[in-house]
Amino acid sequence: MFMENSVMSLRHRFASTVVGVACALASVAASAHAILIDSTPKPNGTLSAGHVQMMFKYNSKIDQHRSRITLIGPDKREKVLAIATDSKSNELDTTADLTPGTYTLRWQALALDGHITRGDLPFTVVGK
Ligand SMILES: [Cu+2]
Known part of the structure; x- marks a missing residue:
């Protein structure tokens, strides 16, 4: 259960980073x-x-x-x-x-x- 939560939080962090990069790229056109x-x-x-x-x-x-x-x-x-x-x-x-x-x-x-x-x-x- 504990390990599962750790994996979840890692995945979430990864997902947040991807969103951040996407937003930075998108900001060239509209932001x-x-x-x-x-x-x-x-x-x-x-x-x-x-x-x-x-x-x-x-x-x-x-x-x-x-x-x-x-x-x-x-x-x-x-x-x-x-x-x-x-x-x-x-x-x-x-x-x-x-x-x-x-x-x-x-x-x-x-x-x-x-x-x-x-x-x-x-x-x-x-x-x-
Ligand atoms: Cu942004």
């Missing part, structure tokens, strides 16, 4: 991976200082509870931003109070096919 298609701010864009709304929009639904956004500030410290629970199913929405300086938003999105995509989005905050 279920979460690809960033729009954002606020835009990459290398500018925002006004204050209470700032930020948004990442993807080409597919994402698992918002297991996706992640961090903000790296002018002091190079990285802090986790809370993702709004009422974000659209293909978006990650967040807010922060920002002073002028250079920042990077680091996002990590889990697509429903179980694959994680990530990226860095540098931007600048200017005084009002």
Whole structure:
């Protein structure tokens, strides 16, 4: 019984790997991976200082509870931003109070096919 379970789990692992490879190959044409298609701010864009709304929009639904956004500030410290629970199913929405300086938003999105995509989005905050 125990051995049978081990074989089962090995088979399952093998099957998962095959699915992963197939998805990677398929992604050349069309993909279920979460690809960033729009954002606020835009990459290398500018925002006004204050209470700032930020948004990442993807080409597919994402698992918002297991996706992640961090903000790296002018002091190079990285802090986790809370993702709004009422974000659209293909978006990650967040807010922060920002002073002028250079920042990077680091996002990590889990697509429903179980694959994680990530990226860095540098931007600048200017005084009002
Ligand atoms: Cu995938």
